[in-house]
Amino acid sequence: MKTRQLFGMGGVLLALLLLLAPAISRAETPSIDMPGLVLQGIPFSVTLNVERESGEPELPLWLEHAGRRHALTFTGGEAVVEGLLSNTDNAELTLIDDSGTVLAEVNSPAIPAWLSVVPALLAIVLALVFRQVILALFLAICAGGWLSYGMAGNKALVSVLDSVNVHVLTAASDSEHMSIVLFCLLIGGMVGIISRNGGTVGIANHITRFVRGRRSAQTTTGLLGTAIFFDDYANALIVGNTMRNITDRLRISREKLAYIVDSTAAPVSAILLVTTWIGFQVGLIDEALGQVDGFEGSAYGVFLSAISYSFYPILALLFVFMISLSGRDFGPMLKAEIRAVQQQQDADDALTDREAIAEEASIDAKPGIPHRALNAIIPMTVLVLTTLGGIWYTGMEELGHPAQYSLRDVFGNGDSFTAMMWGSLLSTLVALIMTQAQRLLSMDEAAHYWFEGVKSMLLPITILMMAWALSSVNESLHTSDYLVSVLSDSLTPELIPVSVFLLSAFTAFATGSSWGVMGIMMPLVVPLAWAVLQHHGLAGNPEFMHLFYASVAAVLAGAVWGDHCSPLAETTLLAAMASGCGLVEHVRTQLPYALFVGVIATLFGIVPVAYGLPWWLGIAICALAMALGLRVLGKRAEDSPGAQAVPAVAATTAVDITG
Structure with a gap:
C-alpha cells in the first residue's frame, strides 16, 4: 500500500515538474541574438528575448556594452538595440537586471571593417x-x-x-538558386536535342538569309537581345544559344557574342516597363518612401521618372549598336576579333579553353537528316511564350484581383523563377515530341544527346554555386554595410547621384549581385536623398526634384554597371556560358567597354545633369562622346594585316522551313 502511495506521489511530482519545466526554462534562460561577426566601427543591432511568468513584476533590465548601459524597452518579450559599435577584437554584451545580476552574456569576434x-x-x-x-x-x-x-x-x-x-x-x-540550376539544365538538354535533330543548323541557315556580314550579324544579335526583354536570365541563355553557330560561321569571336548578350540582358530588363525587375524595384522604392515625410507621389511614378536618369543602362545598349554598326573595336576585344578573323588561336586561348564557361560538346546535326528550322524555332518559341505567360499567371495569382491592376503590376509581381522552369520543361518536351514525330532520332539517341546537353552545363553551374557561396560569405562579413558606410558622411545635393552611382557600382562589382545591391542601397538612398534636399530647403521644389529621381536611378544604374564589370555576377556567368566563351576572357574583353561607357556616363551625364543640364541633352552629349571615342580608339578587325576574307554565308544553304 505504501509502495503504491509512494509511486502515486512520485507520478504527481513528475507531472508537475513536466508542466513547470517550460515556464522555468523560459524564465531562467533569456537570450541575446547578435551577429556572428562584428565590423569595428560599423553599427550593428542585437535582439534580446526575455519571457516572464504571468504576474511577475516587470523589473527594468539593462544591456551593458563597451562600458555603457542601455535601458531596454520590451515589446512582447523582445527588445531591439541598434547602433552599437565595437572598436576592440571582441564585441561583448551583458544583460543585467536592476540589482546588477547577470542574466545573459554573449560575445562575437570583431575585425577591422576594411x-x-x-x-x-x-x-x-x-x-x-x-x-x-x-x-x-x-x-x-x-x-x-x-x-x-x-x-x-x-x-x-x-x-x-x-x-x-x-x-x-x-x-x-x-530555392531560387535551384530554380536557376534546373532552368540551365533543362535548357542545356533542349539545346542538345535541337542541335542533333538539325534544328539549330536550320535556324542558323534561316537567319543567315538576312545576315550579309559580320556587322549585320552583330546588329541582329543586339536586336534579338533587345526583343527578349522580359527577363535577363532567359535573355542571355536564349540569345547566346541561338546566335552562337551563326557568329562562329562569320568569324565573330565568342568574346564579342558574350559582350552583346551581356549588354542586352540586364540593361533592357532594368529600364523597360514590363519585366521581372519592375516589381522588385518598385517594391523597394515603395518601402523606402514609407520612411519619407512630405513626399507626394507613388513608387511607380518615382520609378518612371527615374528611367530618364538611368544613364548607364541606356548608354550600354546604345554602345552595343555603335560597336555592331561601325565594326570598330578596341582593347582586348579588338585582339579577340582579329584572332577570330584570322582563324588563329594562341597559347592564352588554349589555357582559357580548359576552363571555358561552357564545356562545349560540339553536338553536330545527325548526318543524312533534313535541317528544319521549325525544329528549333517552335521549342524556343514555346520557351519564350511559356515563360512570359508563366510570369503573367503567377503575377495574377499573387495580386489576387488582377482587374484592379495594370499589366505592369502583374508582370512586376510574377514569379520569374517558376515561369522559367515551366518554359524550359515544356520546350524540352516539345523538342522531344517533334523529333520523335519526324523520326529524326531514336529515343535512345534523343536521351543520349539530351544528357550531352545537360553535361555541358555542369561546369557553369559549379561556378554559379561557388559564386553564390561567396555571396553568402560576403553577407556574413557585412561587406555591403561597410561599403555603404563609406558614404555615410554628409553630402551636398548635387553630389548625391554620382556618389550613389559609384558606391552601388563598386558594391555590385565586389559582391556580384545587382539585386542584392538594390535591396541594400534603395532603402538607404531614398530617405537620404530626401533628407539632404530638406536640409537645404529644396525638397518638393520642381526645379530640384531631378536630384531625387537621379539618386534613385543611380542605385539601379550603378548596380548594372558593377554587375557588368564583375566576374562574380550571375548574368556575366550566364552570358559567357550561353556564348561558349571563357568567363575570364569574357570579363577581360568586356571590362574596357563597360568602364568606357561608365566613365562617360559619369562625366558627361550624371554630374552635369545634377547641376541642371536637361537629361535628354546629357544622353545626347554622352552618345556623341562615345561615338568620338570609338572613332579615335576603335579599329576594324577586317583591316588588320593577315585578315582572311570572311565567307559569305548568306543564302549558302537552302533552308527547309516547312519541313
Whole structure:
C-alpha cells in the first residue's frame, strides 16, 4: 500500500515538474541574438528575448556594452538595440537586471571593417590573373570563412572544410538558386536535342538569309537581345544559344557574342516597363518612401521618372549598336576579333579553353537528316511564350484581383523563377515530341544527346554555386554595410547621384549581385536623398526634384554597371556560358567597354545633369562622346594585316522551313 502511495506521489511530482519545466526554462534562460561577426566601427543591432511568468513584476533590465548601459524597452518579450559599435577584437554584451545580476552574456569576434571586402577582391584578382575561376572562388570562400571566425588561428582548417559543407550547401539549399540550376539544365538538354535533330543548323541557315556580314550579324544579335526583354536570365541563355553557330560561321569571336548578350540582358530588363525587375524595384522604392515625410507621389511614378536618369543602362545598349554598326573595336576585344578573323588561336586561348564557361560538346546535326528550322524555332518559341505567360499567371495569382491592376503590376509581381522552369520543361518536351514525330532520332539517341546537353552545363553551374557561396560569405562579413558606410558622411545635393552611382557600382562589382545591391542601397538612398534636399530647403521644389529621381536611378544604374564589370555576377556567368566563351576572357574583353561607357556616363551625364543640364541633352552629349571615342580608339578587325576574307554565308544553304 505504501509502495503504491509512494509511486502515486512520485507520478504527481513528475507531472508537475513536466508542466513547470517550460515556464522555468523560459524564465531562467533569456537570450541575446547578435551577429556572428562584428565590423569595428560599423553599427550593428542585437535582439534580446526575455519571457516572464504571468504576474511577475516587470523589473527594468539593462544591456551593458563597451562600458555603457542601455535601458531596454520590451515589446512582447523582445527588445531591439541598434547602433552599437565595437572598436576592440571582441564585441561583448551583458544583460543585467536592476540589482546588477547577470542574466545573459554573449560575445562575437570583431575585425577591422576594411577586411570585409578582401574575399570578393581576392576572387576577382585571382580569377583575372591566373584565369582559374573555380580555384579563385574556392580560395576566396576559404578566406571569407576564416575572417568570419575572427581570424582565429585554430579555425583555419575549419574554414577550408566549411567551404563546401556550409557555404556551398547553403547556396544549393536556396530555392531560387535551384530554380536557376534546373532552368540551365533543362535548357542545356533542349539545346542538345535541337542541335542533333538539325534544328539549330536550320535556324542558323534561316537567319543567315538576312545576315550579309559580320556587322549585320552583330546588329541582329543586339536586336534579338533587345526583343527578349522580359527577363535577363532567359535573355542571355536564349540569345547566346541561338546566335552562337551563326557568329562562329562569320568569324565573330565568342568574346564579342558574350559582350552583346551581356549588354542586352540586364540593361533592357532594368529600364523597360514590363519585366521581372519592375516589381522588385518598385517594391523597394515603395518601402523606402514609407520612411519619407512630405513626399507626394507613388513608387511607380518615382520609378518612371527615374528611367530618364538611368544613364548607364541606356548608354550600354546604345554602345552595343555603335560597336555592331561601325565594326570598330578596341582593347582586348579588338585582339579577340582579329584572332577570330584570322582563324588563329594562341597559347592564352588554349589555357582559357580548359576552363571555358561552357564545356562545349560540339553536338553536330545527325548526318543524312533534313535541317528544319521549325525544329528549333517552335521549342524556343514555346520557351519564350511559356515563360512570359508563366510570369503573367503567377503575377495574377499573387495580386489576387488582377482587374484592379495594370499589366505592369502583374508582370512586376510574377514569379520569374517558376515561369522559367515551366518554359524550359515544356520546350524540352516539345523538342522531344517533334523529333520523335519526324523520326529524326531514336529515343535512345534523343536521351543520349539530351544528357550531352545537360553535361555541358555542369561546369557553369559549379561556378554559379561557388559564386553564390561567396555571396553568402560576403553577407556574413557585412561587406555591403561597410561599403555603404563609406558614404555615410554628409553630402551636398548635387553630389548625391554620382556618389550613389559609384558606391552601388563598386558594391555590385565586389559582391556580384545587382539585386542584392538594390535591396541594400534603395532603402538607404531614398530617405537620404530626401533628407539632404530638406536640409537645404529644396525638397518638393520642381526645379530640384531631378536630384531625387537621379539618386534613385543611380542605385539601379550603378548596380548594372558593377554587375557588368564583375566576374562574380550571375548574368556575366550566364552570358559567357550561353556564348561558349571563357568567363575570364569574357570579363577581360568586356571590362574596357563597360568602364568606357561608365566613365562617360559619369562625366558627361550624371554630374552635369545634377547641376541642371536637361537629361535628354546629357544622353545626347554622352552618345556623341562615345561615338568620338570609338572613332579615335576603335579599329576594324577586317583591316588588320593577315585578315582572311570572311565567307559569305548568306543564302549558302537552302533552308527547309516547312519541313
